[in-house]
Amino acid sequence: MISVLVVDDQDLVRAGLRTLLEADPRITVVGEAADGRAGVRLARQLRPDVVLMDIRMPGLDGLAATAAIRADATLAASRVLILTTFDDDDDIIEAVVLGAAGYLLKDTPSADLRRAVHTAAAGGNLLSPSVTRRVMEHLAAAPRQPPPDPRLAVLTERERAVLTRVGLGETNDEIGRALFISPATARTYVSRLLAKLDARDRTALAVIAHRAGLTDA
Numbered sequence: 001m002i003s004v005l006v007v008d009d010q011d012l013v014r015a016g017l018r019t020l021l022e023a024d025p026r027i028t029v030v031g032e033a034a035d036g037r038a039g040v041r042l043a044r045q046l047r048p049d050v051v052l053m054d055i056r057m058p059g060l061d062g063l064a065a066t067a068a069i070r071a072d073a074t075l076a077a078s079r080v081l082i083l084t085t086f087d088d089d090d091d092i093i094e095a096v097v098l099g100a101a102g103y104l105l106k107d108t109p110s111a112d113l114r115r116a117v118h119t120a121a122a123g124g125n126l127l128s129p130s131v132t133r134r135v136m137e138h139l140a141a142a143p144r145q146p147p148p149d150p151r152l153a154v155l156t157e158r159e160r161a162v163l164t165r166v167g168l169g170e171t172n173d174e175i176g177r178a179l180f181i182s183p184a185t186a187r188t189y190v191s192r193l194l195a196k197l198d199a200r201d202r203t204a205l206a207v208i209a210h211r212a213g214l215t216d217a
Contacts, residue, residue, distance in 0.1 A: 001026060002027045002049045002117060002118065003050070004021055004030065005030060005052070006032045007033045007039035007042075007051060007053045007054060007062065008054040008083075009035055009054065009058060013054075014032045020113060021114060027114065027117055035057045035059045035060060036053075036059060036065030039051065039060075039062075039069075040060070040068045043069050044075065048078055049077070049079065050078070050079050050080075050120050051069060051079070051081065052081050053065060055084040062084070063095060063098060070098055070099035079123075080099070081100065081101055081104060082104065084104075084105065099200055101120040101125065102119075102120055149211065149212050151197050154196055155193075155196065159192060163193055163214060164214040166205045167206045167214055168215055172184075172187045173186075175189075175190075190202065
């Protein structure tokens with residue numbers, strides 16, 4: 001059973017999300033909060049698998065609450081899914097940097113929302129290709145020439161090649177075709193990279209690849 005905490009300042013939205021989520025017998029909503037501060041408090045109390053987090057809330061907003069949850073070592077297993085009305089590039093970038101597992105809009109179909117909760121609980125990344133592309137474009141526009149990332153020194157040549165392909169937004173199947181390896185082998189390399197680079201997910205690997213200049217033409 002996947003436990004979910006819903007954090008949103010609108011009563012009707014919280015009630016609706018509870019109904020939509022619990023239509024799946026494998027999901028249970030264990031708590032609700034009307035602002036970020038209460039959301040952080042309940043997250044520490046309930047230790048949910050997934051926190052469904054709004055952004056625009058009174059007091060502590062969703063991004064600040066996400067930062068507090070991700071900074072709490074006791075909540076390392078809790079994933080934060082941003083669910084908001086606002087499709088704003090700055091919010092998306094900040095959510096990714098803060099460690100959110102995904103960024104969804106409130107017009108997301110109910111079945112897709114439930115799938116997103118399952119994916120987040122399993123450790124997956126919920127950024128759509130369009131959102132990932134916007135994150136990468138933002139990084140590409142940022143000032144270059146950062147100091148070398150010392151973590152890359154421990155990578156083999158093949159691991160660097162896989163990291164580069166991840167940075168280009170390729171799937172395991174696409175990486176396999178490009179490097180003449182099987183998708184399963186590509187997945188194994190990605191898992192090694194996550195461990196070696198202490199990265200949360202593929203998006204974090206892509207950010208590392210871009211910042212290191214691996215994806216530059």
